Amino acid sequence: MSFIATLERAWQRTQSLLCVGLDPEPSRFPPHLTGRADAIFTFCRDIVDATAPYASAFKPQIAYFAAHRAEEQLEALIAHIHARHPGLPVVLDAKRGDIGSTAQQYAREAFERYCADAVTVNPYLGFDSIEPYLAYRDKGVIVLCRTSNQGGSDLQFLDIGGQPLYQHVAALAAEQWNTSGQLGLVVGATFPKEIDAVRQRVGTMPLLIPGIGAQGGDIEATVHAGRTADGTGMMINSSRAILYARSGEDFASAAADAARATRDAINAYR
Amino acid sequence: MSFIATLERAWQRTQSLLCVGLDPEPSRFPPHLTGRADAIFTFCRDIVDATAPYASAFKPQIAYFAAHRAEEQLEALIAHIHARHPGLPVVLDAKRGDIGSTAQQYAREAFERYCADAVTVNPYLGFDSIEPYLAYRDKGVIVLCRTSNQGGSDLQFLDIGGQPLYQHVAALAAEQWNTSGQLGLVVGATFPKEIDAVRQRVGTMPLLIPGIGAQGGDIEATVHAGRTADGTGMMINSSRAILYARSGEDFASAAADAARATRDAINAYR
Numbered sequence: 001m002s003f004i005a006t007l008e009r010a011w012q013r014t015q016s017l018l019c020v021g022l023d024p025e026p027s028r029f030p031p032h033l034t035g036r037a038d039a040i041f042t043f044c045r046d047i048v049d050a051t052a053p054y055a056s057a058f059k060p061q062i063a064y065f066a067a068h069r070a071e072e073q074l075e076a077l078i079a080h081i082h083a084r085h086p087g088l089p090v091v092l093d094a095k096r097g098d099i100g101s102t103a104q105q106y107a108r109e110a111f112e113r114y115c116a117d118a119v120t121v122n123p124y125l126g127f128d129s130i131e132p133y134l135a136y137r138d139k140g141v142i143v144l145c146r147t148s149n150q151g152g153s154d155l156q157f158l159d160i161g162g163q164p165l166y167q168h169v170a171a172l173a174a175e176q177w178n179t180s181g182q183l184g185l186v187v188g189a190t191f192p193k194e195i196d197a198v199r200q201r202v203g204t205m206p207l208l209i210p211g212i213g214a215q216g217g218d219i220e221a222t223v224h225a226g227r228t229a230d231g232t233g234m235m236i237n238s239s240r241a242i243l244y245a246r247s248g249e250d251f252a253s254a255a256a257d258a259a260r261a262t263r264d265a266i267n268a269y270r
Numbered sequence: 271m272s273f274i275a276t277l278e279r280a281w282q283r284t285q286s287l288l289c290v291g292l293d294p295e296p297s298r299f300p301p302h303l304t305g306r307a308d309a310i311f312t313f314c315r316d317i318v319d320a321t322a323p324y325a326s327a328f329k330p331q332i333a334y335f336a337a338h339r340a341e342e343q344l345e346a347l348i349a350h351i352h353a354r355h356p357g358l359p360v361v362l363d364a365k366r367g368d369i370g371s372t373a374q375q376y377a378r379e380a381f382e383r384y385c386a387d388a389v390t391v392n393p394y395l396g397f398d399s400i401e402p403y404l405a406y407r408d409k410g411v412i413v414l415c416r417t418s419n420q421g422g423s424d425l426q427f428l429d430i431g432g433q434p435l436y437q438h439v440a441a442l443a444a445e446q447w448n449t450s451g452q453l454g455l456v457v458g459a460t461f462p463k464e465i466d467a468v469r470q471r472v473g474t475m476p477l478l479i480p481g482i483g484a485q486g487g488d489i490e491a492t493v494h495a496g497r498t499a500d501g502t503g504m505m506i507n508s509s510r511a512i513l514y515a516r517s518g519e520d521f522a523s524a525a526a527d528a529a530r531a532t533r534d535a536i537n538a539y540r
Contacts, residue, residue: 007478023371023372041379042346061368061372061375063366063368063372063373063375063376063379064372064375066341066375066376066379066383067376067378067379067382067383069341069383071336071339071341095366095367095368095392096333096365097365097367097392097394097414098331098333098365099417099418099419100421101293102333102334103329104291104332105331105334105336105337106333106336106337108337109333109336109337113336113337113339114339122365122392122394123394123424123425124367124392124393124394124414124417124424124426125414125417125419125421125422125425126419126420126423126424126425126426127421127424128419128420128421129419129421144367144395145392147369147394147395148369149369149370149395149396149398149399150321150394150396150398151370151395151396151398151399152394152395152399153396154396154397154442155393155394155395155396155435156394156396156438158430158435158438159430159431160428160429160430161429165425165428165435168428169425172424196337212296219519248305
């Protein structure tokens, strides 16, 4: 089954648009995990198992694993999600962008090594840098469009013939690059007007929306701007506000509470 | 010593502008390395040792290691370069681009874990995605500007108030982002006119120029367009034409021959 079909089924089955972001920072782990060689895996696994009832996707951010030489823990974590929570897709947040021959290697990393269901990519190198990922027909490719950080405006708001660059990227993705129906877009919750502009351009294409929680995005405005006619179409991501809801041994149950509350806040506006 | 001072000293000492790109593909290795657990390290180490007399920098491409679960071999390779070829800087080609908190993790990966002297980054997320790397004052940060692939034109040639996006990025890097003097730019050898336009904008900022060799860039046109007044200013990268010059047990001596010939071809036009 394709990534997008899996995602749509997960939205229906779970009645949740919440994507739980997995950005493990060992310095913020509860004390009982300190010093354990498998602390990153254990922390994330406990978060996953506690929040899975309230989520429709998971998004591990690879930088947080790579900085700590924890690639094997990332492999184990994704395998755990597939084994214990089948039907909940895993988006590997890697934001890769490179020429075709190198993109083939990154696609192999994301899809063959880590067995992710989708990967985030950067559009700056153009379509031939994205094409190698599309050779994996059952996988999803989520293209950066309007990122959630303030600095995103440096390039993404530049005027391209009357429209900002991020809208041009949305149009390229929807009208030229999405021949195989595998694409989605990243649009930050910190900019609801831009979510609305992108949704107008791209039909029902799935949007990965980071920026609620620690980054301060507004849930009501995000949902109103990004929902499709059936009230889905979004992976609304929260990472830090869920992972670090409490810092003691009860971190996982606190994360579950935060995930449930976030799911419910999203659903209140669908 | 800063990355750029190290690089300038290497250019003077070696009288070479050649950067040897390390893109290991096990399927192209000589047969005697087949099946060895350390094949990637051994192949690259032999290439490094054979080509070091003709190079002023090395550029491992991280995707080729990550696709094969070879992070530890990349660590060992960079440590080997530092130990055996001191003064030759290592540029980790990773093309990272993410929001600030994640960029901190990628900077830690590049500079603390791998001990690279510089890293390539993507400008699509703007300055706050680049700033965390600059906290490492002795390191270099090489920003993608005009990449060597055809698809690069999809975004990089878009018109921004009378100039293409890649020139706008060059101007941002040179005039606003380079407050600490740590930046360089990537400009592909497949587009010598664009190298010239960038050089006009950025003074003596170092340029990393991929695209000669297998990608077909013209050496004479590249050198004429990219050199600074003292005949340096460029890391001209060749990967596949050197790595895979011959496929037998003599691959390293063939790589040395190819590296020497490339260095000489570059020097003929300086």
